Amino acid sequence: MNSTLTGAVASYLAQVRAELSDLPPGELADVLDDVTGHLTEVAAEFEGEPTGIALQERLGTPHEYAAELRTAAGYPPRTQPVTDQNPGNRALRWGLIATLVGPFFVAVAVFAGGQGASAFFGFVGFVILFGAAYLGVRALRGNDPRVVLDTPRGQRGERQIRDLIEQIPPNVRKELVTIGQPVWWVLRGAVGGGGFFLLFGAGAVAVVGAIGGAVLSVWVARRTQQDRRWLWYVIPLNVVAAVAVPAFLSAAFLGAYSGVFDRSDYNNSSNYNPPSDGLRWNGSEVTNVYPFDAQGKQVSVALYTQDGEAITLPLQGCATDNNNSGTKNSNILPHAVATYVPNEKPTEANPDESVCKDEIKAPFTPPQFPTTGPTSNPTPTPNPTPSAKVTPPPAKPTPGATLTVQPTR
Template sequence: MNSTLTGAVAIYLAQVRAELSDLPPGELEDVLEEVSGHLTEVAAEFEQEPTTAALQERLGTPREYAAELRTAAGYPPRTQPVADRDAGRKALRWGLIAATVGPFFVAIGIFAWSYEETVFFGVLGLAVLFGAAYLGVRALRGNDPRIVLDTPRGERGAEAVRGLIDQIPPNVRRELVTIGQPVWWVARGAIGGGGFFALFGAGAVAVVGALAGAAVSIWIGRRTQQDPRWLWYVVPLNVVAAITVPAFLAAAYLGASFGFLNNYNDYSSNPAAYTPDGLALNGMAVSNIYPFDAQGKQVSVRLYDQEGNPIALPRQDCDTHNGRVDPNTTSNVFPHKIVTPDEYGNVDGENCKDSDKAPFIPPPAPATQTTPPTSTPTTTPTASATTRPSVTLTVQPTR
């Protein structure tokens, strides 16, 4: 069989081969050799490489073309056993579950904001993906995987895919096969392997994981070309990679953190990254600060961080509310004045009122334990009747 056919012609020939797969192997190869030569002649009649629609308009569908060959050669019509049709439907159903439900849960894990959610949905998605793919391969019951194309849904899906392929210019299709396919194999494996190790915090070996993932991905791609049953695993993984690769590249380019990457941010070193106002406490935004001294009296202070930068928050007083001051104006003098509504809950623009009084009563300051000073007892000297001179004794060492 001519192996130089490309594009829609090669796809058409492969579909004709699938329709004639029940013929004896030797006779099948002879028929396909003649079909290959005929397709080459038909393709030469077009000014450029023909599309699938153009070939079907000229020759009919692959099934119709194969039926004409059977009639001309005296072969009986192909009949597919009921068991094969059931196997094709079940295999296709499990394949669709693996390619949709599994990647859906994986995508939730990728974009989750907590480490626990990432691990849970990631593991769940991969379990569904590989489990459904395994059941799909088992449903084939040893039949040729092309039996899924004999089902109504499989035939419609294949026709839709062929229509999309026909929209790609022939020269671009060749480049995608010769260059784009190996690049895709490397990209999906490298990001998958590196991301797996990064997920569990082993960043030092992420590069090794990326190289190993690329090697495994290339091996799987080559293996799939030899055994189409691997498509039940590879197609869902390609869907996952189609989600993961752009997300990873976007995160790397924008400096953003998607899903599990957030777990490696140091909240204590950059709390402003968690709130738009730039100040947070236990993950909650802080809109005002009410300082009190040791005696419980409210005081006014200016706040700065460890590098001398003002810790400023947006003002919320009447000037900003009425537009007399830019609403984005900030101040590091605390407490800020806050607009207070009237008894009906309204804020009158002309008679706006604001206050910096704390809306709460601070708890009493903790008592500090003090140690009473040690008192030294004093003695009152007793007056003596006579005053005696003091005598100093000098002791000499004996010899």
């Protein structure tokens, strides 16, 4: 192995440097030259590149190794706290923030009720995700990304992931890699690109965003195979996709099913279930009824169903809120509606600027009722009786004529 330290060896040297950072710069450089040579010799004794655990089993922890150097060289013990100089620890810490915190806010945005809340939480989630991922890559400081696997937390995580992978049958694992992986690349990109525009209310370009997202996702996947630093971005985005893809597919399925169900309701009247509460007309809620008689005069009526049940509506008058009798509904219509008018005579007991007034008159003008037609009742004209005989009145006598009267026997 050459003198350029990489991987776990470089991470171990960085931690030793942090433990000895309080030494004078010249003496620190000399000590680190000796430590670099020693670590190179120790690493060459392994068959491959050693892990962080293997180095600690051989040399002790970086803190213990630095303490032995101080004792051997006669340096005093360190009194200042040590700043974490392990790039693997910091890179892993930022990676966990990008993987857990960022997708959490994105998940809240996916399931948020309002569009404004969805846009806000989505923006916060993506800012945290990409910001933490960028800081994680910067924390590597040019080291191989595998240095995170040399940290205790990274090693535990690697073992857990390997244990889960080993639970999958080998033939299934092969299919997941050869077929499932490309499908996942396209699916996560399409849902991510289209969902991003839908999240911010730009549904018109969602299809274009889905196509662009799929292409970008495949390119990023290929790029990640060449440069592992892209994992700081890809893994959090995979977590987001793991939440968004099922949610998107479920919403699409439920929307399609709801559309079919709604159409079947309208096509088959036997499946229609009208609302159980309240009075509705053409789909709108009826809060009051204003009856008029045939002459267009507003009247008060009591409404009942064909079964004799009262059709009641909630009271709306001024006394409704203070009604302690328990009567909140009535079928005597129309109901008085509470209106507020200026208080012309304010008193000390009632200094309000407005007072409540019950108004029962209809707030609209009914259409004009016809004077003729089915609703009018004209006086009928009697027809003459055919069997009746009309006797004409006797003629008046002509002046100068003689009226002769025949005696009746």
